Amino acid sequence: MTEKQPIKQATIIYASARKESLNRKLAEIVRQKLLAQNILVEMPDYATLDMPSFNDDARHAGKIPPMAEKLRHILQASNCLIIASPEYNWSFPGSLKNVIDWISHFRPTSLEEMPIFLLSASTSNRGGVAGLMQLRVPFDALGAYVFPSAFTLGDAAQAFDKQGNIKDKSQEKALEEMLNRFLIFVKKTQKNIS
Numbered sequence: 001m002t003e004k005q006p007i008k009q010a011t012i013i014y015a016s017a018r019k020e021s022l023n024r025k026l027a028e029i030v031r032q033k034l035l036a037q038n039i040l041v042e043m044p045d046y047a048t049l050d051m052p053s054f055n056d057d058a059r060h061a062g063k064i065p066p067m068a069e070k071l072r073h074i075l076q077a078s079n080c081l082i083i084a085s086p087e088y089n090w091s092f093p094g095s096l097k098n099v100i101d102w103i104s105h106f107r108p109t110s111l112e113e114m115p116i117f118l119l120s121a122s123t124s125n126r127g128g129v130a131g132l133m134q135l136r137v138p139f140d141a142l143g144a145y146v147f148p149s150a151f152t153l154g155d156a157a158q159a160f161d162k163q164g165n166i167k168d169k170s171q172e173k174a175l176e177e178m179l180n181r182f183l184i185f186v187k188k189t190q191k192n193i194s
């Protein structure tokens, strides 16, 4: 059996530019857990991913948003991608679909065979699961490997303490366990990174 390569780097995208974003808080918890396992983390400020609406003529004319290029390179150097996304109107934010569309057109694509873990913090008690079901779809189209389990945090406006920790220790443990299972999944996929 071949030796599993260590996980060097993860990219985290939290899909909300809101100052007090709950998804950013969730992403930050995951970031800390990865750093504790000596995994480098790239977590761009979501405001920097604010790209013009995707336009195929612009792409053919070479007018690629610089941040799309940058994100492509970050993803190429990452063993996995983790996304914490709000649910908007039972779906996921259009701004995130725009980012996915821009980066999907690079060849080679940086999303093929990419292991992806989806999370959502939402103010409803359902916890954003409808949005995440839809978020899988473009990644399936791109040949990414979306981890079958997703972590959803409902009633998230009350879920964090002042330090940004999840108050409910059983939820915190569930997140930790799911993340660790995802990291095993990442090792199994052995994605080549540059």
Ligand SMILES: Cc1cc2nc3c(=O)[nH]c(=O)nc-3n(C[C@H](O)[C@H](O)[C@H](O)COP(=O)(O)O)c2cc1C
Pocket (backbone or CB within 6 Å): 015, 016, 017, 018, 020, 021, 022, 023, 024, 086, 087, 088, 089, 090, 091, 121, 122, 123, 124, 125, 126, 127, 128
């Ligand atoms: C345009 C819009 C649509 C929303 N739709 C939903 C929804 O369908 N389901 C849900 O659970 N929450 C919905 N919410 C509430 C979000 O869960 C809440 O605003 C959350 O804080 C957004 O994530 P953020 O804190 O990371 O910005 C919606 C919020 C907005 C602004």
